[in-house]
Amino acid sequence: xxxxxxxxxxxxxxxxxxxxxxxxxxxxxxxxxxxxxxxxxxxxxxxxxxxxxxxxxxxxxxxxxxxxxxxxxxxxxxxxxxxxxxxxxxxxxxxxxxxxxxxxxxxxxxxxxxxxxxxxxxxxxxxxxxxxxxxxxxxxxxxxxxxxxxxxxxxxxxxxxxxxxxxxxxxxxxxxxxxxxxxxxxxxxxxxxxxxxxxxxxxxxxxxxxxxxxxxxxxxxxxxxxxxxxxxxxxxxxxxxxxxxxxxxxxxxxxxxxxxxxxxxxxxxxxxxxxxxxxxxxxxxxxxxxxxxxxxxxxxxxxxxxxxxxxxxxxxxxxxxxxxxxxxxxxxxxxxxxxxxxxxxxxxxxxxxxxxxxxxxxxxxxxxxxxxxxxxxxxxxxxxxxxxxxxxxxxxxxxxxxxxxxxxxxxxxxxxxxxxxxxxxxxxxxxxx
Ligand SMILES: *Cc1c(COP(=O)(O)O)cnc(C)c1O
Numbered sequence: 001x002x003x004x005x006x007x008x009x010x011x012x013x014x015x016x017x018x019x020x021x022x023x024x025x026x027x028x029x030x031x032x033x034x035x036x037x038x039x040x041x042x043x044x045x046x047x048x049x050x051x052x053x054x055x056x057x058x059x060x061x062x063x064x065x066x067x068x069x070x071x072x073x074x075x076x077x078x079x080x081x082x083x084x085x086x087x088x089x090x091x092x093x094x095x096x097x098x099x100x101x102x103x104x105x106x107x108x109x110x111x112x113x114x115x116x117x118x119x120x121x122x123x124x125x126x127x128x129x130x131x132x133x134x135x136x137x138x139x140x141x142x143x144x145x146x147x148x149x150x151x152x153x154x155x156x157x158x159x160x161x162x163x164x165x166x167x168x169x170x171x172x173x174x175x176x177x178x179x180x181x182x183x184x185x186x187x188x189x190x191x192x193x194x195x196x197x198x199x200x201x202x203x204x205x206x207x208x209x210x211x212x213x214x215x216x217x218x219x220x221x222x223x224x225x226x227x228x229x230x231x232x233x234x235x236x237x238x239x240x241x242x243x244x245x246x247x248x249x250x251x252x253x254x255x256x257x258x259x260x261x262x263x264x265x266x267x268x269x270x271x272x273x274x275x276x277x278x279x280x281x282x283x284x285x286x287x288x289x290x291x292x293x294x295x296x297x298x299x300x301x302x303x304x305x306x307x308x309x310x311x312x313x314x315x316x317x318x319x320x321x322x323x324x325x326x327x328x329x330x331x332x333x334x335x336x337x338x339x340x341x342x343x344x345x346x347x348x349x350x351x352x353x354x355x356x357x358x359x360x361x362x363x364x365x366x367x368x369x370x371x372x373x374x375x376x377x378x379x380x381x382x383x384x385x386x387x388x389x390x391x392x393x394x395x396x397x398x399x400x401x402x403x404x405x406x407x408x409x410x411x412x413x414x415x416x417x418x419x420x421x422x423x424x425x426x427x428x429x430x431x432x433x
Contacts, residue, residue, distance in 0.1 A: 001062070001068075002062060002063065002065060002066055002067060003037045003038045003039070003041045003042040003064065004036070004038075004065070004066040005036055005038045006018055006036045007022065007033040007035050007036060008033065009027070009029070009031040009032070009033055009034075010031045010034055010208075010291075010315060010316065011025065011027075011029045011030070011031025011032075012025060012027050012029055012031055014027065016033065018035070018066070022212070023202070023203045023210060023211055024209065024210055025209075030209045030291075031291070032209045032215070032312075032313060033208075033212035034215070034252075035066050035213070035215075035216060037256065039256075039259045041063070042256075042260060043261070045063060046061060046063045047260075047262070048231065048262055051226070051262070057076070057079045058072075058077045058078030058079070058113055058116055058117075058217070060078070060079075060220070060224075061220070061223045061256075064219065064223070064253075064256045065117060066117065066213055067120045067121045067124045068120070068124070069120070071120040071121070071124045072120035072123075072149075073119065073145055073148035075105075075106045075112070075116075075144070075145065076105075077105050077112045077113055077116045078105075078113060078116075078220050078224070080100060080101050080102055080104050080105070080221075080224070081101050081104075082099070082100055082101075082224075082225070082228040082229065083098070083100075083347070083349070084097075084098055084099075085099050085347050087346050087347050087348075088343060088346040091342055091346050092342075092362065092363060093366065093373055094362070094366065094371075094375070095373055096234075096376040096377065097362075097377050097379070098229070098234060098376070098378045098379070099347070099349065099378070099380075099381055100225060100378060100379070100380045101349060101381050102221065102355070102380055102383070103350070103351060103355065103382075103383060103384035104384075106141070106144050106145070107137065107140040107141045107144050108383060108386065109137040109140070109305070109355070109383035109384065109387065110218060110246065110380065110382045111137040111138045111140070111141040111142075111206055111383075112141045112144075113217035113218055113220055113221065114138070114206050114214045114216075114245070114249070115138070115141040115144075115145050115206070116145060116217055117213045117214075117216045118130075118204045118213045119142070119145040119149050119151070119204075121213045122149075122151065122204065123149055123151075125202070127151065127200075127202035128151060128152060129151060129152040129153070129154060129199070129201040130142055130146050130152070130153045130202045130204045131153075131154045131155075131156070131192050131195050131196065131201040131203060131204065132153070132154075132192060132203075132204050132206075133155075133157075133186065133189045133191070133192040134157065134188070135155065135158065135162070135165045135166060135169065136165060136305055137206075137305055137383055137387065138205060139155045139157070139165075139174070140165070140168050140172070140387075141206075142155075142174075143155065143168075143169050143172035143173070143174035146172070146174070147172045151202075152175065153172070153173070153174040153175065154174070154175045154176075154177070154195065154201065155169050155174050155175070155176045156177055156179050156187075156192055156195075157177070157178055157179070157188060158178070158179065158187070158188055159178050159179065159180050159181075162304075164389075177191070179191050186310060189205070189210075189310075193210070206243065206245055207245045207312035208248065208312060208313045208316070209312050209313075215245060215248045215249045215252055215313070216249065216252075217249060218245070218246050218248075218249025218253065219249050219250070219252050219256060220253065221249075221253065221380060222250050222251075222252075222253025222254045222256075222257065223256075223257065225237075225378065226254075226257055226263055229378075231262070231263060233263060233265065233266070233267050234267050234375075234377055235267060235371075235376045235377065236267055236268045236270060236326075236362075236371055236376075236378070237250065237267045237268075237269055237270065237377075237378045237379070237380070238270045238359075238361045238362055238365075238378075238379055239269060239270060239272060239358060240272050240303070240305070240306055240354055240355065240356075240358050240380075240382050241271045241273050241317060242273070242277070242305060242307060242308040242354070243308040243310065243312040243313050243314070244271070244311050244312065244313035244315075244317030244318075246382070247269065247316070247317040247320050247321075248316035248320065250320070250380075251266070251316070251317075251319075251320035251324070254267070267324065267378070268325050268326040269324045269326040270329065270361060270365070271284070271318075271321055271326070271328040272328075272330075272357045272360070272361035273328070273331075273357070274302075274306050274307070274330065274331060274332070274333065275301075275330040275331060275332045275333075276300040276301030276307075276333065277296045277299035277300070277308070277309060278296065279293055279294060279295055279296040279309065279310075279311045279314065280311050280314045280318065280328060281329060282294070282296075283311070283314060284318060284328035285328070289315070289318050289322075290315050293311045293314040295309045295310045296309040297309075301333060301336075301353075302333045302336060302337070302390060302391050303333070303336055303352075303354040303357055304353070304354065304388060305352065305353075305354030305388075306354045306357060327370065329361050329364055331360035331361050331364055333353075335360040335363065335364065336353045336356060336357055337353070338360070338363075339356040339357070339359035339360040339363065340352075340353055340356045340391065343359055343381070344385065350384065350385035351381040351382070351383065351384065351385055352384060352385050352387045352388040353391060354382060354383055354388075355381050355385070356381060358379040358380065362377060362379065400412055
């Protein structure tokens with residue numbers, strides 16, 4: 001059974017009973033309602049043995065989630081693999097690099113986890129329609145799971161939202177509306193809130209102040225990391241960050257396990273943002289904390305999943321960094337593209353630009369001397385490259401076309417390239433084949 005007992009506003013500190021079913025702080029101050037658990041009860045059933053022996057998946061540590069699995073559509077979310085980056089590590093100059101591959105799942109990003117908990121709660125509370133303010137991975141995950149749960153889904157998107165992204169939402173049957181304008185107030189968030197007030201729809205963007213359950217889904221990544229690494233945690237985790245909800249969730253997951261006595265310490269957590277949209281990094285450098293973080297003026301980055309100028313959960317993300325002795329770093333588009341290419345070509349994992357920003361951050365922090373080659377580092381790869389082919393498209397134009405004949409092929413010199421050994425071969429034993 002869930003051991004969630006109450007919720008507390010991150011801004012005003014007001015405590016509310018879970019049964020009130022609140023999505024926002026009633027004071028209207030846009031604080032996040034953080035879910036509080038009864039750890040004494042959770043400790044009774046949730047030890048290391050239980051974590052190791054229960055079936056894999058998002059709901060494994062159900063004591064530490066705010067609603068029951070039975071409310072959730074069955075799409076097979078969570079339980080993603082940990083991969084030791086043996087081929088990639090030498091190219092980065094690090095001994096011990098571990099990847100958590102979140103590119104797998106119904107809509108190929110970790111947002112599937114956030115929305116699984118969000119939708120389960122919508123069903124528990126009896127809502128029929130979900131509403132969001134996004135055209136990206138969050139909206140894709142929400143519309144897929146709304147479809148699977150038999151709920152309507154309405155997505156308010158910015159005017160310039162890319163058509164491939166909208167195509168995905170439409171396929172899941174979401175009702176998509178472009179909203180004009182940009183200013184100090186996000187027009188899509190404004191529409192989302194108006195429709196909540198007018199029609200009573202279930203607010204479900206991928207950040208905390210409008211949906212307290214969004215922080216809870218990413219916690220399950222931390223739970224899995226602890227178990228999959230045999231409870232020996234890495235020194236550092238580098239976290240691609242936009243609104244900061246993912247970071248807030250990862251940290252909360254580790255804190256939960258720490259509170260239960262399942263782990264002794266928490267890795268240094270690092271916020272990685274794109275230099276084209278880095279409000280949390282800027283606040284870190286300026287010493288600003290809490291709810292005083294200024295939004296980014298003109299977001300411009302290929303990492304569209306990190307392009308949220310309003311750092312809704314930046315308060316918690318910065319607390320995570322401070323409390324764990326981590327740091328914040330911004331990386332530019334070129335380094336993100338390099339990271340994407342390295343990860344795919346050296347390790348066989350194709351992440352989207354937002355999904356690989358952690359790797360770009362790692363290269364920068366090793367360069368700065370903050371992370372040492374002996375440190376154990378984990379990178380969550382948060383979304384699949386297939387979701388955003390923009391950066392690769394140009395290169396496709398340079399693919400050569402030849403008449404079918406070996407002479408023409410040889411003139412390209414590719415056979416010569418293939419004669420070179422690309423690096424040490426790392427192979428699995430094939431005994432069982
Ligand atoms: C949303 C997203 C992030 C960042 O998560 P926040 O909670 O906004 O910080 C990172 N990677 C991908 C692929 C995403 O879709």
